[in-house]
Amino acid sequence: MGKSRMVQRHFSAIAARYDLANDILSFGLQRQWKRLAVRLLDPQPGDAVLDVCGGTADLAILSAAAMGLRGQVLVYDFNREMLETGLGKASRDSSGSSLTFIQGDAEAISLKDNSVNAAIVGFGVRNLTHLAQGFQEMHRVLKPGGRMVCLEFSQPPAKWFRLLYDLYSHAAIPLVGRILAGSWEAYTYLTGSIRQFPGPVELSAVIENSGFTEVTYRPLTGGIAVLHRGVKP
Numbered sequence: 001m002g003k004s005r006m007v008q009r010h011f012s013a014i015a016a017r018y019d020l021a022n023d024i025l026s027f028g029l030q031r032q033w034k035r036l037a038v039r040l041l042d043p044q045p046g047d048a049v050l051d052v053c054g055g056t057a058d059l060a061i062l063s064a065a066a067m068g069l070r071g072q073v074l075v076y077d078f079n080r081e082m083l084e085t086g087l088g089k090a091s092r093d094s095s096g097s098s099l100t101f102i103q104g105d106a107e108a109i110s111l112k113d114n115s116v117n118a119a120i121v122g123f124g125v126r127n128l129t130h131l132a133q134g135f136q137e138m139h140r141v142l143k144p145g146g147r148m149v150c151l152e153f154s155q156p157p158a159k160w161f162r163l164l165y166d167l168y169s170h171a172a173i174p175l176v177g178r179i180l181a182g183s184w185e186a187y188t189y190l191t192g193s194i195r196q197f198p199g200p201v202e203l204s205a206v207i208e209n210s211g212f213t214e215v216t217y218r219p220l221t222g223g224i225a226v227l228h229r230g231v232k233p
C-alpha cells in the first residue's frame with residue numbers, strides 16, 4: 001500500500017479519539033507545544049493563516065484566538081474524518097466563525113501563490129510522501145515576508161532520555177493506541193515514522209532548500225518535539 005493511502009486509513013481509524021489519545025500519550029504536553037507553536041507564528045489581526053495537515057484544528061483554533069477572531073484560518077487536510085472532528089470542535093468554540101475547512105493534499109495545496117500571511121503545520125510533515133514538496137507548497141502560497149512554523153516530533157539527543165523514550169514509545173504508545181483508537185498498527189506507525197524522520201539540523205536544511213530564510217529551531221521537552229520557523233523572503 002502507498003504511504004498516502006496508509007496515512008489516510010490510519011487517521012480515518014483514529015479521528016474520533018485522536019485528541020484524547022494525544023493528551024494521554026503526551027501527558028498533556030502537546031497542548032503546551034501547540035500554544036508555543038502559535039506564539040512563535042505570531043498571527044496578527046486580519047491575517048490569513050493556513051493550518052496545513054490541520055486535522056482536528058487545534059492549531060487553527062489557537063491561531064484564531066491569538067488574532068482576537070479578527071482574521072481567517074484555513075484548516076487544510078486530506079482526511080475527511082479528521083476535518084469533521086475538527087469542525088465539530090470548532091462549532092462548539094467561539095473561534096468557529098474564523099475557520100474554513102478545506103479537504104486537499106498538502107503536497108499540492110489548492111491555494112493561489114502568495115495568498116496567506118502565515119502557515120503552520122503540526123505533526124503533519126512526517127506523514128508526507130515527499131517531505132520537501134510540503135515545504136515548497138507552503139512557501140509558494142505564502143506572501144513575501146510570510147512566516148512558517150513547523151511543530152514535529154523528534155528523537156531526544158541525550159542518550160539516557162532517548163533510551164527511556166524508546167522504551168516508552170515501543171511499549172506504551174502502541175498499547176494506548178490499541179485501547180483508545182482500537183488499532184494496534186495505528187500507533188506502531190507513529191513510532192516508526194518518528195524514528196525515520198530527519199533530525200532538526202537536517203530538517204532545517206530541507207526548509208532552507210525549499211526557499212525559506214531566517215530558519216531557526218527550538219527543541220521542546222528534551223527534544224521529543226521540535227519547533228522550526230522560517231520566513232519567505
Ligand SMILES: C[S@@+](CC[C@H](N)C(=O)[O-])C[C@H]1O[C@@H](n2cnc3c(N)ncnc32)[C@H](O)[C@@H]1O
Pocket residue numbers: 007008011052053054055056057058059076077078079082104105106107121122123124127128129
Ligand atoms: C498527526 S495529525 C496532526 C493534526 C493536527 N495538525 C495536530 O497538530 O493535532 C496529521 C494530519 O495530517 C494529515 N495529512 C497527512 N498527510 C497529508 C497530506 N498529504 N495532505 C493533507 N493532509 C495530510 C492527516 O490526515 C492528519 O489529519
